[in-house]
Amino acid sequence: MAPGRLLRMLAAVAVATGGWLWPVAAPHPVVNPYAAPPTPYSAGHRGIDIGAAAGSPVLAPADGVVHFAGVVVDRPLVSIDHGGGVLSSLEPVEPLVAKGDAVVRGQVIGTLQPGHCGDSACVHLGVRVDGEYVSPLLWLGGVPRAVLLPTGRSG
Numbered sequence: 837m838a839p840g841r842l843l844r845m846l847a848a849v850a851v852a853t854g855g856w857l858w859p860v861a862a863p864h865p866v867v868n869p870y871a872a873p874p875t876p877y878s879a880g881h882r883g884i885d886i887g888a889a890a891g892s893p894v895l896a897p898a899d900g901v902v903h904f905a906g907v908v909v910d911r912p913l914v915s916i917d918h919g920g921g922v923l924s925s926l927e928p929v930e931p932l933v934a935k936g937d938a939v940v941r942g943q944v945i946g947t948l949q950p951g952h953c954g955d956s957a958c959v960h961l962g963v964r965v966d967g968e969y970v971s972p973l974l975w976l977g978g979v980p981r982a983v984l985l986p987t988g989r990s991g
Contacts, residue, residue: 856897860888883962905931
């Protein structure tokens with residue numbers, strides 16, 4: 837199956853099942869949007885940054901199993917395997933879960949730490965499908981459906 841077709845199917849399933857929860861309480865300002873890199877090793881922003889107060893609880897966006905909980909380089913993070921090749925990652929999050937723990941949608945998985953968005957705190961949410969980064973907004977319902985409008989011309 838072509839990766840684009842698989843992605844569209846997964847996004848449709850996420851929308852049909854109510855989508856994912858935002859990992860922090862409302863409001864959910866996206867302070868840095870997803871920017872797909874032109875190649876796998878190019879610069880880009882492989883997720884979205886959602887503004888929230890340092891110390892805020894961070895929630896599991898959907899059911900899954902903790903794939904990793906710990907520190908990478910200098911930043912604490914939690915990643916969750918949601919099945920079907922879908923993996924989410926949230927940082928900087930001080931984990932309250934451990935690798936192998938089953939988590940449910942809305943469960944507190946950690947505490948937001950400062951440091952990712954400069955002077956303001958934010959949680960970085962990344963989503964990978966079969967190892968390829970995609971926009972988390974597909975799962976959060978933030979990408980509106982395309983609607984074709986008539987052009988006013990017939991024929």
